[in-house]
Amino acid sequence: MNKTALPSLPVPWQTWINDNLARGCEPATMAQIMVRDGKFEATLARAAIEEARSAGFGHLPAAPVLQPLPRIDTASNVVRTPDRDVQILAALRAPRIVVLGSLLSDEECDALIAYGRERLVRSPVVSESDGNTQLHAHRTSRGAMLQRAECELVARIEARIAALVQWPAENGEGMQLLQYEKGNEYRPHYDWFDASRPGPRKHLERGGQRVATVVMYLSDVEQGGGTSFPNVGLQVQPKKGSAVFFANTDAYRVPDPQTLHAGEPVVQGVKYIATKWLRERAYV
Numbered sequence: 001m002n003k004t005a006l007p008s009l010p011v012p013w014q015t016w017i018n019d020n021l022a023r024g025c026e027p028a029t030m031a032q033i034m035v036r037d038g039k040f041e042a043t044l045a046r047a048a049i050e051e052a053r054s055a056g057f058g059h060l061p062a063a064p065v066l067q068p069l070p071r072i073d074t075a076s077n078v079v080r081t082p083d084r085d086v087q088i089l090a091a092l093r094a095p096r097i098v099v100l101g102s103l104l105s106d107e108e109c110d111a112l113i114a115y116g117r118e119r120l121v122r123s124p125v126v127s128e129s130d131g132n133t134q135l136h137a138h139r140t141s142r143g144a145m146l147q148r149a150e151c152e153l154v155a156r157i158e159a160r161i162a163a164l165v166q167w168p169a170e171n172g173e174g175m176q177l178l179q180y181e182k183g184n185e186y187r188p189h190y191d192w193f194d195a196s197r198p199g200p201r202k203h204l205e206r207g208g209q210r211v212a213t214v215v216m217y218l219s220d221v222e223q224g225g226g227t228s229f230p231n232v233g234l235q236v237q238p239k240k241g242s243a244v245f246f247a248n249t250d251a252y253r254v255p256d257p258q259t260l261h262a263g264e265p266v267v268q269g270v271k272y273i274a275t276k277w278l279r280e281r282a283y284v
Ligand SMILES: O=C(O)CCC(=O)C(=O)O
Pocket: 186, 191, 215, 225, 226, 227, 228, 261, 262, 263, 264, 273, 275
């Protein structure tokens, strides 16, 4: 293997090889993924993995390193943020899921809906193949992407979330306002990006992994519309002003399949939520 082969790979693939070796993944399986998703020649894929191995990757200390993550202190039943007391209603340890009461006031919920309603368009998903957004039958809500701190109300809520989850506001993506009418849903999916897929992998370049999600309920819904976590048998019903927080990775920042979740179909009423995704690093 000539020594320059690995540096000629795109940086996300070099990172992918190093990360997967460090996690103990099988080189043969990694090479298959590189051929399938990265369209690399099989010999180049195998050689690049071998070079990374001989450079010491994959022989990192066996014990993975705990990484800081967004976290909510559930030692008390109330978290005092600078401008509002937030109730802890329920908590699950693994995956980390915390149900929050009173994150937003009724007035803030109404104002957020009124602020973004005119901008609602059909919500897309990220394509597995190229990372572009596309419409999909699995997601039938309408949504509006708000820029971070684009108005005083949005900045206020973002600052509150940052204090609540002990994570910098600049690591947050812009808030997403979503509307689900009768029958609308978001079928089971993950919020984390799968680094083995070329489309989602592109999204890791800006800010890294989505390490946590906050779903804020802006309306009461007569029937349906819960946020369900099928792998852990949990369903959180929408209640105006409340929210659910969940960590998308484990404590080592490895994406957690237990975080599979869905927006259940709305049966009666209209569901409005605001979703906030938190990245590993500044999202600029
Ligand atoms: O609609 C919900 O309750 C969940 C929304 C969701 O999963 C998302 O926006 O990623």
